[in-house]
Amino acid sequence: MASEFAVEMQDVVKQFVTPEGGILSAVNHVTMQIKDGEFFSLLGPSGCGKTTSLRMIAGLELPTDGKILIHGKDVSQVSAFQRPVNTVFQQYALFPHMTVEQNIGFGLEMMGVPRAERSKRVSEALAMVRLPGIEMRKPNQLSGGQQQRIALARALINKPEVLLLDEPLGALDLKLRKEMQLELKTLQREVGITFIYVTHDQEEALTMSDRIAVMSNGVALQIDQPEEIYERPATKFVADFIGETNFLDGVVRGQNGRDVEIDLPGSGTVHIESSRTFTTGQQVSVAVRPEKLTLKKEAQGGNNLKGRVEEVIYIGTDTHYGVRFAGSHKARVREQNATQANKEIAKSGDEVTVSFTRTSPRILTE
């Protein structure tokens, strides 16, 4: 039966024997379901198992345990070239002696597709990546961004059901990378092919993805839409890896329905809203984004912590303040410089009150 999922990883494990003779679990019981037509990203720091996961979906590595399904079909025993997937790597390795047309049409030629048909499909693929009419060029006559588009056209030409992309923009400079991010996203919508995109760049993943799997040490910690990942991180690792987060460590004093009272030893007491249940005495971390904190001269409604400004950093759009509270807690506060009145609210050494609502932090325990 056809599945609504393009790709499923079911409890997949991949172990490698290390040169020292130990066993390394590069992917450790990962389960994820990638929907048909989705732009799905695997995001995490170097070495967390992104490439290994992608290579198993491609069939370039076999899982030690668990299953991989493509459109509901177990492909564990299907070889790489028989899977309906294609991969674009960071090193896009175009053949230097071949023209653009020959590079893109190479796979079709191997499959015995006649020349006229090949030519037509190469032109279509070039139009798709917005580089029409450059069939006769050689790779060294193209910029890095153009070469990456050729690699993309080569991967799209035989209309794979799933396109795997492993840090494909990593070699490009920042400005071009940002342009290509938006283009790739548009292209993905146009062609309607499922994209599984590997990146260690959180901003890139937030910009492009329908959903993101945040990975660490071979484990998928959270799989969600970008906004959910940013606004409701499930763990401290996710909160820390995506954007910037202040962690204020404390102890639960009590809970009244959704209202959780937390003591931040030495710095004060806060009330945070949560749908979870905590026990009195439980150690927790109040995780709150710098842009959700504001600096005031006086206490206001919500939570207020008294502190001293230690650092003021003006970065144009915003000003960042480093504030130390009476206990050992510290926080970074980000104020927008939208109006002149907002600029330089406080200077180093000033006594201030840091305010935030009951709903802006998350209470994290792991």
Ligand SMILES: Nc1ncnc2c1ncn2[C@@H]1O[C@H](COP(=O)(O)OP(=O)(O)O)[C@@H](O)[C@H]1O
């Ligand atoms: N062929 C291999 N043999 C041994 N260890 C490997 C092999 N491939 C990857 N690893 C290890 O598995 C872990 C995950 O690697 P990888 O999936 O490439 O991470 P990422 O793409 O997230 O940077 C790393 O510790 C890496 O050193």
Ligand SMILES: [Mg+2]
């Ligand atoms: Mg990698």
